[in-house]
Amino acid sequence: MTTMKTLEAPVRLDSVHKTYGSRENAVAALRGVTIDFPAGSFTAVMGPSGSGKSTLLHCAAGLDEPTSGTVTLVGTPLAGKSETELTELRRDHVAFVFQSFNLMPALNVEQNVMLPALLAGRTPDAAWVAQVIDRVGLSQRVKHRPGELSGGQQQRVAIARALAGKPAVTFADEPTGALDTETALEVLSLLRELANSGQTIVMVTHDPVAASFADNVLFLVDGSIVTQMAGPTVEQVAARLAQLGAQAKQARRQR
Numbered sequence: 001m002t003t004m005k006t007l008e009a010p011v012r013l014d015s016v017h018k019t020y021g022s023r024e025n026a027v028a029a030l031r032g033v034t035i036d037f038p039a040g041s042f043t044a045v046m047g048p049s050g051s052g053k054s055t056l057l058h059c060a061a062g063l064d065e066p067t068s069g070t071v072t073l074v075g076t077p078l079a080g081k082s083e084t085e086l087t088e089l090r091r092d093h094v095a096f097v098f099q100s101f102n103l104m105p106a107l108n109v110e111q112n113v114m115l116p117a118l119l120a121g122r123t124p125d126a127a128w129v130a131q132v133i134d135r136v137g138l139s140q141r142v143k144h145r146p147g148e149l150s151g152g153q154q155q156r157v158a159i160a161r162a163l164a165g166k167p168a169v170t171f172a173d174e175p176t177g178a179l180d181t182e183t184a185l186e187v188l189s190l191l192r193e194l195a196n197s198g199q200t201i202v203m204v205t206h207d208p209v210a211a212s213f214a215d216n217v218l219f220l221v222d223g224s225i226v227t228q229m230a231g232p233t234v235e236q237v238a239a240r241l242a243q244l245g246a247q248a249k250q251a252r253r254q255r
């Protein structure tokens, strides 16, 4: 029995606007985004280059501050929070998985997975660390350094590190961008499992295959969510992207 579904969504954006620069240099990266990411949901964020995907992820994670509107992360409104408060909130509830893995090259697999706990001044739970490393299939590699692992294995270390802190939310920015097809599928299956076990996953991707692992796809154009797709298939996502691309081209011609 889980009570997850009855709780407030761990990530909520309400009328979020983000404008970079000012006056003649102003760029409206988000233009009024309202969306809830429910507990245990896996959402893919897609859209053309420059449509605001990374900005949405950064605002949702408290890494960037909206110009207006509100972001609520695990029940805490982010407005007015200090950098220290935001760092603590992220440390306790949020994990990140990036295209570039972001592992420490001098540390082995086990040490990389333990690092967030050590940085937070906590004693890592060795049994749990061993369990998450096993879960991503790397228990034979605990003493290896990132340089001795394949790209897919490195990304699995990054996912194990994300898992180790038992975060409520994982933000992933093109997590399979640097991986071959087979390892990409392994990483996506892991993210899918995490969502099934109650974590909330928000993933920016350009890849319809990656998006097809999500429960829901948000399509951003020019800083607005123009459409959503539940239960996406690769073909449906690819077709919608092509359609949005054609519309954007036509809109540019008419300007």
Ligand SMILES: Nc1ncnc2c1ncn2[C@@H]1O[C@H](COP(=O)(O)OP(=O)(O)OP(=O)(O)O)[C@@H](O)[C@H]1O
Residues within 6 Å of the ligand: 020, 021, 027, 028, 029, 047, 048, 049, 050, 051, 052, 053, 054, 055, 056
């Ligand atoms: N720090 C910044 N200063 C000025 N403009 C920015 C900054 N960051 C992003 N932008 C602009 O905001 C808009 C949205 O950028 P964002 O990176 O969110 O898009 P994206 O959809 O993630 O793009 P891509 O798929 O190319 O990574 C773009 O026009 C971009 O040039």
